[in-house]
Amino acid sequence: MVKQTIQIFARVKPTVRKQQQGIYSIDEDEKLTPSLEIILPRDLADGFVNNKRESYKFKFQRIFDQDAKQEAIFENIAKPVAESVLAGYNGTIFAYGQTSSGKTFTITGGAERYSDRGIIPRTLSYIFEQLQKDSSKIYTTHISYLEIYNECGYDLLDPRHEASTLEDLPKVTVLEDPDQNIHLKNLSLHQATTEEEALNLLFLGDTNRMIAETPMNQASTRSHCIFTIHLSSKEPGSATVRRAKLHLVDLAGSERVAKTGVGGQLLTEAKYINLSLHYLEQVIVALSEKHRSHIPYRNSMMTSVLRDSLGGNCMTTMIATLSLEKRNIDESISTCRFAQRVALIRNEAVLNEEIDPRLMILRLQKEIQELKDELALVTGEQRTEALTEAELLQLEKLITSFLEDQDPESKLEVGADMRKIHHCFHYLKKLLTDKKIHGPSRAPFSEVKDQVNQGPSTEEEYKKLREILQQRDNEINILVNMLKKEKKKAQDALHSSSMDRGEPRRSQSSPFPPGNPEGLRTLPLSAPTQAQDSSVIQYRSSLLHRKTGVREEMSLGRQEAFEIFKRDHADSVTIEDNKQILKQRFSEAKSLGESINEARRKIGRLKEEITQRHVQQVALGISENTTVPSAPDPMEEKLRSQLEEEKTRYKTMFMRLKALKVEIEHLQLLMDKAKVKLQKEFDAWWAEEATSLQVNSPPVNLFNHVKPFPQTPESQHKRSQLLSNQSDVYTRKILPSPGPLLHSQEQSSTGTRLEDSIAKRPVSSVPLTGDSQTDSDILAFIKARQSILQRTDRPSSLPSFPST
Numbered sequence: 152m153v154k155q156t157i158q159i160f161a162r163v164k165p166t167v168r169k170q171q172q173g174i175y176s177i178d179e180d181e182k183l184t185p186s187l188e189i190i191l192p193r194d195l196a197d198g199f200v201n202n203k204r205e206s207y208k209f210k211f212q213r214i215f216d217q218d219a220k221q222e223a224i225f226e227n228i229a230k231p232v233a234e235s236v237l238a239g240y241n242g243t244i245f246a247y248g249q250t251s252s253g254k255t256f257t258i259t260g261g262a263e264r265y266s267d268r269g270i271i272p273r274t275l276s277y278i279f280e281q282l283q284k285d286s287s288k289i290y291t292t293h294i295s296y297l298e299i300y301n302e303c304g305y306d307l308l309d310p311r312h313e314a315s316t317l318e319d320l321p322k323v324t325v326l327e328d329p330d331q332n333i334h335l336k337n338l339s340l341h342q343a344t345t346e347e348e349a350l351n352l353l354f355l356g357d358t359n360r361m362i363a364e365t366p367m368n369q370a371s372t373r374s375h376c377i378f379t380i381h382l383s384s385k386e387p388g389s390a391t392v393r394r395a396k397l398h399l400v401d402l403a404g405s406e407r408v409a410k411t412g413v414g415g416q417l418l419t420e421a422k423y424i425n426l427s428l429h430y431l432e433q434v435i436v437a438l439s440e441k442h443r444s445h446i447p448y449r450n451s452m453m454t455s456v457l458r459d460s461l462g463g464n465c466m467t468t469m470i471a472t473l474s475l476e477k478r479n480i481d482e483s484i485s486t487c488r489f490a491q492r493v494a495l496i497r498n499e500a501v502l503n504e505e506i507d508p509r510l511m512i513l514r515l516q517k518e519i520q521e522l523k524d525e526l527a528l529v530t531g532e533q534r535t536e537a538l539t540e541a542e543l544l545q546l547e548k549l550i551t552s553f554l555e556d557q558d559p560e561s562k563l564e565v566g567a568d569m570r571k572i573h574h575c576f577h578y579l580k581k582l583l584t585d586k587k588i589h590g591p592s593r594a595p596f597s598e599v600k601d602q603v604n605q606g607p608s609t610e611e612e613y614k615k616l617r618e619i620l621q622q623r624d625n626e627i628n629i630l631v632n633m634l635k636k637e638k639k640k641a642q643d644a645l646h647s648s649s650m651d652r653g654e655p656r657r658s659q660s661s662p663f664p665p666g667n668p669e670g671l672r673t674l675p676l677s678a679p680t681q682a683q684d685s686s687v688i689q690y691r692s693s694l695l696h697r698k699t700g701v702r703e704e705m706s707l708g709r710q711e712a713f714e715i716f717k718r719d720h721a722d723s724v725t726i727e728d729n730k731q732i733l734k735q736r737f738s739e740a741k742s743l744g745e746s747i748n749e750a751r752r753k754i755g756r757l758k759e760e761i762t763q764r765h766v767q768q769v770a771l772g773i774s775e776n777t778t779v780p781s782a783p784d785p786m787e788e789k790l791r792s793q794l795e796e797e798k799t800r801y802k803t804m805f806m807r808l809k810a811l812k813v814e815i816e817h818l819q820l821l822m823d824k825a826k827v828k829l830q831k832e833f834d835a836w837w838a839e840e841a842t843s844l845q846v847n848s849p850p851v852n853l854f855n856h857v858k859p860f861p862q863t864p865e866s867q868h869k870r871s872q873l874l875s876n877q878s879d880v881y882t883r884k885i886l887p888s889p890g891p892l893l894h895s896q897e898q899s900s901t902g903t904r905l906e907d908s909i910a911k912r913p914v915s916s917v918p919l920t921g922d923s924q925t926d927s928d929i930l931a932f933i934k935a936r937q938s939i940l941q942r943t944d945r946p947s948s949l950p951s952f953p954s955t
């Protein structure tokens with residue numbers, strides 16, 4: 152058992168403006184525990200005596216300043232946790248901090264560069280690398296990805312993730328069994344046999360999360376995400392299975408409600424996130440107080456799920472992400488304070504080992520066989536199941552002479568063979584009952600009764616043997632029961648929810664017996680899981696196709712608009728960059744592949760040459776009638792050293808190719824994700840265009856048949872939701888199909904109207920919501936629209952509208 156407090160680390164996000172220096176300082180020298188000092192600027196600390204500077208000091212295990220690389224974060228924070236998970240302990244890493252302080256960047260990684268990949272992909276890479284190296288154990292890896300939003304859990308890896316909003320997804324719920332163990336119903340577990348498969352799952356989950364996010368519900372800042380790697384290992388033939396899970400948690404933004412200051416849905420969300428973080432804090436405070444018997448885990452879903460990762464059986468690490476700019480000082484201080492409280496919790500991590508009953512039975516059977524063999528060796532005779540006729544006859548003779556022997560000390564020696572011993576007892580019993588029935592007149596065994604009575608030991612032995620028999624019966628029953636439960640548990644684990652596979656006692660009482668209608672959804676037979684896993688990749692590509700490959704279904708005009716939108720989009724630079732890098736990597740991989748093949752051929756040639764050389768030497772020896780010269784052949788030496796060189800070269804290139812493969816895969820996933828994002832933003836922009844056209848244009852014949860939406864804020868909200876769901880349909884509805892003759896005229900009139908609408912809608916007149924995020928989104932849309940209009944010189948080159 153390992154006891155340690157929760158490790159806390161701080162990471163400072165790079166600031167945009169350099170002049171923010173002076174707000175904080177890092178003291179690395181303080182007796183190995185560095186401290187972060189946050190200095191309140193004078194204007195904020197105003198009102199204090201002497202106008203002196205106020206500062207706050209916080210201690211951390213380690214502080215990563217702005218220039219810290221993702222590599223260093225992984226090496227120092229995640230790798231030790233991954234190592235303990237590989238050793239069979241549970242582990243958790245969670246990022247805590249206000250929105251935009253770098254939680255997602257730290258946990259998952261940046262969306263642009265391969266070098267920006269965060270803790271999850273690096274940890275997966277590391278774990279799979281280690282698993283591959285260790286052939287002494289059999290490992291199984293499963294992945295789950297849970298999002299908690301407004302106190303509801305959603306499975307980000309649900310293969311039926313067709314939903315356009317989170318709320319359409321089946322909800323993951325927390326269930327507690329009588330032993331107070333947590334089970335997550337509806338959370339799917341996916342087996343990943345390679346790093347690539349696991350990465351695919353990560354990207355699938357992230358893409359699903361992005362698709363489900365709408366401007367109205369910015370799930371990414373308001374939800375918690377828990378990516379879990381479930382690892383089980385056992386030595387071949389051993390009955391002990393070690394299970395460990397690693398939670399990598401991207402928490403919701405920690406900013407307080409008061410600052411958000413918005414109404415409606417946002418407030419509800421703020422209430423929920425802040426409540427759940429508040430409950431997290433409560434749990435943490437309760438855990439840090441000694442002698443507290445009740446820990447309020449049950450107050451929120453987050454704390455229920457992380458229950459055994461907070462002050463439980465776990466190695467827990469927290470990364471406080473800080474965006475140390477003047478306006479964030481308050482939040483940064485509160486993040487650090489939270490971290491200081493977390494640091495007080497002491498965790499006890501224990502190895503999660505359990506016995507696999509199937510293996511136990513196998514092991515016992517093997518042991519029996521071995522014992523039998525050993526016995527055969529000692530007795531010099533092979534055991535068969537039944538005693539032979541001759542053996543039986545001999546036994547009976549022995550018994551008779553034993554009974555007839557007057558010497559009270561005499562012994563019945565049959566050897567260490569239970570079958571013979573049993574037979575003796577049976578025989579004696581039979582004699583005894585016979586005697587009872589036929590009376591004492593039945594000589595020659597007149598003394599049998601006395602003898603039996605005299606020998607209480609025999610009766611005792613008999614009783615003992617019966618007891619042993621009973622014990623064995625019980626053992627067999629128990630094992631059979633365990634086997635049944637194990638089978639059920641395996642099904643549970645694969646299909647339902649059991650995120651908690653920690654201890655054997657726990658999972659035995661899973662709340663979902665097969666056939667329970669509640670568990671139905673999560674308890675199909677075991678086979679589909681594999682199919683499900685292999686379909687993940689397929690699913691991902693179909694998902695991407697659906698989300699990005701809708702070009703064929705787009706009208707020409709929309710396609711054109713999409714091209715312009717894409718060209719102007721900030722992400723297009725990244726996509727283009729990545730495309731170039733990808734091209735480079737591909738060609739590098741290609742030439743590397745060729746070199747590898749060349750090296751392989753060369754190795755083959757060298758081997759052949761060496762063999763030929765051997766043959767020649769032998770032939771020479773035979774022809775000259777001498778033995779093969781014992782002196783080393785310089786030619787062969789040379790060939791051998793060449794062979795070694797070539798092998799080393801081959802290995803180096805092979806490793807490089809492997810690394811390239813991972814990088815290429817990662818880049819492709821990044822690009823896929825960027826494409827989905829672009830498409831999504833385009834759809835939103837397009838819908839916005841359609842609305843503003845309709846709302847701001849004076850009703851003209853062209854639009855007469857469409858009933859404009861009333862202008863209440865509520866209906867506006869409804870409309871934008873409708874639009875984001877059904878932008879295509881809606882656009883087609885309000886834009887009539889142009890007749891062949893009207894085509895050019897209509898295009899230009901629509902184009903003018905578009906320009907008009909923008910002219911009529913100066914940026915300053917846009918109703919702002921007061922929420923800076925939403926406002927900046929709105930302004931960005933308008934800017935994008937204007938930039939498109941500026942780029943298109945003639946109205947006729949504007950996106951033509953759908954003709955179908």
Ligand code: ADP
Pocket residue numbers: 163164165248249250251252253254255256257261262372404472
């Ligand atoms: P959060 O998840 O906390 O809301 P993000 O991880 O999304 O914040 O970070 C906000 C922005 O800052 C992103 O564009 C991200 O790429 C960038 N960012 C965060 N941390 C770093 C860092 N250490 N280096 C470079 N960019 C960063």
Ligand code: MG
Pocket residue numbers: 251254255256371372401
């Ligand atoms: Mg985030």
